[in-house]
Amino acid sequence: MNISPPKRKRIDAVGPKLKVLLIALLVAFSLLMINSVFLGSVTFFEWLNQTVYQDYFYQLMFLGHITLGLICIIPLLLFGSLHFKNTFQRKNKRAIYVGIFLFAALILMALSGLLLIRFDFFSIKHPSVRSISYWLHVVLPFVCIWLFVLHRLVGPKIKWRIGGLVSIAAIVISLIVAVWQTQDPRQWNRVGPESGEQYFFPSLSRTSTGDFIPAKALMQDQYCLSCHSDIHEQWQNSAHKMSSFNNPAYLFSVRNTREMAIQRDGDVQAARFCAGCHDPVPFFSGAFDDPDFDDVNHPTAQQGITCTSCHAITHVNSSKGNADYTIEEPIHYPFVYSNNQILRWVNAQLIKAKPEMHKKTFLKPLHKTPDFCAGCHKVHLPKELNKYKWLRGQNHFDSYHLSGVSGHGVTSFYYPPKADNNCNGCHMPAVASNDFGAKFLDDSNQLKVHDHMFPSANTALPHLKGLPPLTNEKHRQFLQDVMEVDIFGVREGGEIDGPLLAPLEKQTLKLEAGKTYLFQVVVRTLKMGHLFTQGTADSNQVWLELVASNGNKVIGRSGGIEENEKAVDPWSHFINAYVLDRDGNKIDRRNAEDIFVPLYNNQIPPGAADVIHYKITLPDSLEGDFKLTARLNYRKFNTPYMRLFMNDKFTTNDLPVVELAKDAVVISTSESKAIEKQNQTKRPNWMRWNDYGIGLLRKPKKSQFKQAEHAFKQVSDKGKGLAELNLARIYYQEGRLEQASDALARAATNEYPAWPWTVTWFSALIDKQNGYFDAAINNFERLLNTDFNDAKARDFDFSEDYRVWVELAQTYIERAKTHRSQQAEAAKQADFTKAREALYTALKYDVENHQAYYNLYVIAKLTQDHKSAEKYRNLHEKYRPDNNAKDTAISAHRVKNPAADHAAAPVVIYDLNRPTIYTEQITTLKPLEEK
Structure with missing residues (x-):
């Protein structure tokens, strides 16, 4: 008897309960499709127009995408598993295999989405992995749709019409919303109305709406900390963080300015000059203008330059400095101000998963430009502050912009192999980090961020504020090898025109007791992109310390430090700006409102040098070796x-x-033998001679041109072309044009030719003076086109050297004057037009250029344009230096301050034998005896 096996009960592929789950998943996937079309369309338009269109609405849509996607993962796995269980033994293997592939594709799509979300506990940062995940997440939905159709073809009939209508409607609606999104109603980077500008004046800053920005919007540092802990820690110890009333040095200064303004004007508006850069949080929130503002306990007073106040700047409005920027209240991701920890976590996940809006809000191309830094590191003193006239203050920007370092200046003494086109290269070096925003910034294959401690030279704040030792160490490391000191030569008789023995290395010399000598020390800038010292150059303390010793006995000194208060000998050589008020008193409290005129300015440009002279009369009883030690010392405040x-x-x-920097030489006093130089210079002898000449060339009133000319004639080998160029500089300034032309010819044809662009510059100047206007114009235009292969290879661009534009304009004006006949009137007007265009370009790069305004005034006068002439005359008057200011203030100060009077002379010789009470801080020597 045959017994048939019991028939297996047929199980529905999608039972009633499973069908509910399927419908829910299909609805969810349909919503995701609509949402994805919108998100993808916005991404496409961003790629097409190279801009970001994401805003708050977009982030809500993206949050919906993530939320719905995460919600679907478990139901998807559940449905797929149960569906597979119900069908894996069916005979339609094609449907099963397609279903398996579909399920795998859905899982891979979900997994790729998870990889793109940066969770706190798991985050993929490698750009290649993220790129692969992104494109998988983009492509797999189309694969899933195709596989779904194949899978369903073996099942119940597909309702194509309903699916097609839903799909078309979803795509059309999503595209309409996406196109609306790309209209960008926020008007990113707009410049605010005049009302906003006028409120914040005399600071030039403004908000995009003209309204205040709530303080809480600018005080989101803890919010930044959650993702950027390394950057936050760096910034926490930076001078930017301590720029405001939390800086004791600035607190004293700004209090004085506020008190002065209240007494003089009845309000503190003049002090806004400081606030746009130093006090953005109280300033833009409106608290700063309160005369009774509590600068210690007010919640905004201790904020400094916060993360947001720097990164919310949307526009640099001009090259004037004085905080001439536009700032706006950032539009944040959802839940940024929520106190609910879950919602704040959601906010963080949104940023991590889709940071483009965050980047656009807080990181813009302008942050990589020197113009952005110039917003606060270029200063002028407006008439509203000093009740006198417009005056230039500290200015990192222009000395950098016109230097060889930037690749824009045509007159530098030296040039680097490549232009350094922003400030961040030096002041924001890449450091290793695991921050959310860390990137592969170099070839080290290590994630890094730009150092937001901004290492530079403020060694006072770490000391005054008790910051971690690493902070001060970073500043110290930054200052290493920035300068070089070279005890270069010695002259007999103690005079600058005495017989010279140089350079002091491997030279044979014997010093004689009782005789007088003049030692010449060269101080050279090395790793410097702007003037040294810049910044608060009136209160910075940089001085050259020179000690002459015989054994353990000090026989001469300059630059000593007094024992009790640690004050530096005022008869020392200081590399600073010595500034006076109109009564001839020294500006000693950073009282910018009283600045009137500099007594002297000993700052050194990048790639340049200075020569300092020291006289000593050796004791009659001198025996043994004579040692001369030079140190260049820096202290943040005097x-x-x-x-x-x-x-x-x-x-x-x-x-x-x-x-x-340090240098030392040892010279015998008993026999004629080779000089021992204890700190070997890193520069070849030709460059040392060249630097020595540069230092003499830069002396005031052409006082040491004769010595500079002699120095350049000693340069040989690879520096010969540069030396001939520098000789041409001397001859041009002395009016010896024929000799200057000959020197330029030698500079250009030497085996090691000088910079061809600088040769072209001086050739153009000489042609202009000789009346060869066509040749001068051709050379100036060649410069502005950077028509030099070597310059282009170095990424130089001389079109931004506004001095060339002004000289070109002057040449056009002079040529226009030669067109005297009526037939030549058209040529004259054409030259005037070209001159105007050149001057407008110069003002684009230097809007306060008084020479440009003067030449526009000249053109207006010559063309009978009286209205324009009056306009440009007033602008020239505003920006030109007041040459009469020196007469009274400087004379008054020099009378009552012998040390300053001595330092302000055209030729300054420091006497190492001068009696002083200042103690020498050298541990290898015995304490000094009183003289």
């Missing part, structure tokens, strides 16, 4: 300013002193 802002807390100036 003792008088420390005494003022520390007030009753001051006992001594205990700020750290950094040795920037």
